[in-house]
Amino acid sequence: MWKYEKKLEYPINIKKKDLKMAKAMLAQYGGPYGEMAAALQYLNQRYTMPDDKGKALLTDIGTEELAHIEMIATMAIQLMQGATVDELKNAGLEGNFAQHDSALFPTDANGVPFTATYTSTTGDYIADLESDMAAEQRARATYEHLMDMTNDPDVLGPLSFLRQREVIHYQRFKELRNYYLENKM
Numbered sequence: 001m002w003k004y005e006k007k008l009e010y011p012i013n014i015k016k017k018d019l020k021m022a023k024a025m026l027a028q029y030g031g032p033y034g035e036m037a038a039a040l041q042y043l044n045q046r047y048t049m050p051d052d053k054g055k056a057l058l059t060d061i062g063t064e065e066l067a068h069i070e071m072i073a074t075m076a077i078q079l080m081q082g083a084t085v086d087e088l089k090n091a092g093l094e095g096n097f098a099q100h101d102s103a104l105f106p107t108d109a110n111g112v113p114f115t116a117t118y119t120s121t122t123g124d125y126i127a128d129l130e131s132d133m134a135a136e137q138r139a140r141a142t143y144e145h146l147m148d149m150t151n152d153p154d155v156l157g158p159l160s161f162l163r164q165r166e167v168i169h170y171q172r173f174k175e176l177r178n179y180y181l182e183n184k185m
Contacts (some may be wrong), residue, residue, distance in 0.1 A: 009067050010161040014078035014154040019091030021150055022079035023109055028146070028162075029072045030106030030114035033138040037118035039065035041135065044121050045128045050185045054125060057176050058132075061169050068162055073104050075158060125185075129177040136170035 028034045042062030049055045080088075080102055088097045095111050096104075106114035120131045143163035147156055179185075 008071050008074060009064075009165075010071065010158050012071060012074045012078065012154075012158050014075060014081075014152070016152055016154070017081060017083060017087075018079045018150070018152065018155070019083055019087055019093060021146075021152075021155060022076045023091055023093055024146060024149055025072055025076045025079065025109075026104075026107055027109040027142055028139070029069065029076060029104065029108075031108030031112075031142075032118040033135065033142050034108070034114075034118075035065050035068040035072055035139070036106055036114055038062075038135055038139060039069060040116065041119040041121065042132065044119065045125075045132070048121070048123050048128070049125050050180070054176055054180070057172055061132075061172065064165065064169075068165070071158060071162065075155065076104055077102075079155070126177060126180060129173050129180070132173045133170050133177070136166045136173065140166040140170070 030036055039062050042058045042065065046055045046058035046062065049058055080093075083091075083093075083102065085094075085097060088094055088102075096107070099105065108114075120128070120135075122128055122131075140163055143159055143166060147159050147163065150156060150159075
């Protein structure tokens with residue numbers, strides 16, 4: 001079903017430790033507007049699309065969102081590289097450290113665990129596509145907020161790439177919705 005290439009969509013090589021940014025980055029890892037929620041939402045909605053065109057688009061974008069989870073995880077881990085326990089505590093990451101050491105766990109930036117309630121599926125493909133467009137806009141806004149929190153070019157590059165992918169996904173969902181409305185599917 002998928003071909004997995006063992007490389008990220010965008011190269012990530014963060015050289016400076018920034019624990020507060022790592023914590024903020026978790027918003028896009030396991031948060032309500034994050035990549036995990038989007039991937040699960042789209043990969044579940046694909047089954048109720050009325051044709052192969054819709055199923056293919058939801059599969060393609062849902063799969064790409066999985067790749068984005070990998071990018072966010074890579075960024076967070078690199079931002080935490082070499083952190084001491086005291087540094088983690090000072091950055092508000094002591095709860096994560098206590099339970100997971102320096103491993104990631106799907107939470108939002110506040111430590112709230114990921115939940116499937118962040119996803120939406122109705123069985124109504126127009127309603128689902130409208131929800132998908134809104135999800136992409138929320139993710140775009142979150143990436144912009146994250147970009148406002150740093151001036152590190154090693155962080156801004158991947159964030160800018162991910163933000164742009166949200167814009168493209170929004171456009172693809174809108175095109176599909178319009179196609180369905182015009183063809184009265």
